[in-house]
Amino acid sequence: MLMCGRYGFIPGKDFYDRFEITNRDFDLQTSYNVAPGRTMPVVVMNSPKKITLMRWGLIPFWAKDPRIGYRTINARAEDVSNRPSYRRAFKNQRCLVPASGFYEWKAGEKKKTPYYFRKKGGEMMAFAGLLRKVRIYGRII
Template structure:
């Protein structure tokens, strides 16, 4: 799964990396982004790419209670095209969720060890995400979830799942307003190559979303 990540880049770096023409209102770097918080995402509205903030934790448009979002921070890419919560989103509401590393916890004999993980050769990347709009009593809520897949050889000793990290050359294609079916979107994800990753141990202060400062990414021996 993916339950925490970072985005430390300056705004100008993000604009350049993703070819965005407009500034990002209220952007600030983050060391410990957690579910339920606002996350930077990029969508294509049919005319242009737009960056903005979505709440992490998907609330489908048909949900009766928005609290469902706390349970839907990830979606399995292998089955998302079959699930009622995600099928239409795979076809029509795909997004990029901007990041530069993510955290995962590895089980050890001493307990769980937090690790910071990132691609070896990329300073910025995007998770493959899905988004939706939920509205009730004239209050619209825009939410998202991160797609995951089975862990690769590098990640499997750490966790059995990992987020889908889009290759640089596939980012645009994922959010293009093309008439994909849900099955086609799933096929696209299944054929992606995975970046080589690096990881190092960090302090368990990342366990609490209240901690959001440089100590979160500081390596420990």
């Protein structure tokens, strides 16, 4: 899955209803700082009422090393349909990434300061995501 640099995931009591999820057997853990490489719940385009766990970071079809997924975490709207890393997934491998908010950093003289953005009422939102199942080292990631 792909998107911004860090986000928060705080599933409230209304999480399953908000996304109309039917498979409710997940023990969803709160995370205030979800980082690339972490496995998190997503709602896949082909199964819109089910949660699937996915690792954050898209591994392009041509990649031989799964660590490239740490560099492909953010697909810009203006590039997603024509960049080789994202083009195939954009056509038919999409998902929603439930989130409570996201972080953006402002560069300062000595350090970056994180700012957290969320919906005014605090309810969950979703990011558009891309996904791809790959077999690396004999297992599907």
